[in-house]
Amino acid sequence: MGRTFKSLLADKRGNFAILTALGLPLLFGAVGAGMETTRVMQVKNDMQTVLDSATLAVATHARIDEGKKSDAEYAAEVRQRLENYGVDDDDDASASGNGKGNGNGNGNG
Numbered sequence: 001m002g003r004t005f006k007s008l009l010a011d012k013r014g015n016f017a018i019l020t021a022l023g024l025p026l027l028f029g030a031v032g033a034g035m036e037t038t039r040v041m042q043v044k045n046d047m048q049t050v051l052d053s054a055t056l057a058v059a060t061h062a063r064i065d066e067g068k069k070s071d072a073e074y075a076a077e078v079r080q081r082l083e084n085y086g087v088d089d090d091d092d093a094s095a096s097g098n099g100k101g102n103g104n105g106n107g108n109g
Helices: 002-010 015-064 071-084 091-096
Strands: none
Touching (some): 015 071
């Protein structure tokens, strides 16, 4: 038994297959994590774009109106525009996945 084990350890054939079998799950995990990170950053960027767009639209509208509305009215207008984009500002709904949008900012959820 001891001689068989020593000859098994001394045999160099099949080393690449064993290392590949051990390394592939790590490689696949790293690729998957990179892809998921890319998707998270894309969704974050889309959400920021929608928020910036709504805020800029309301700010432009406020300048045209020469600021005749109150800050609360402008904030409500921003919320309304976000709802038009499919963004739900309810924390419970967005955490449980019950928001209106599909995460890409176009509201076609």
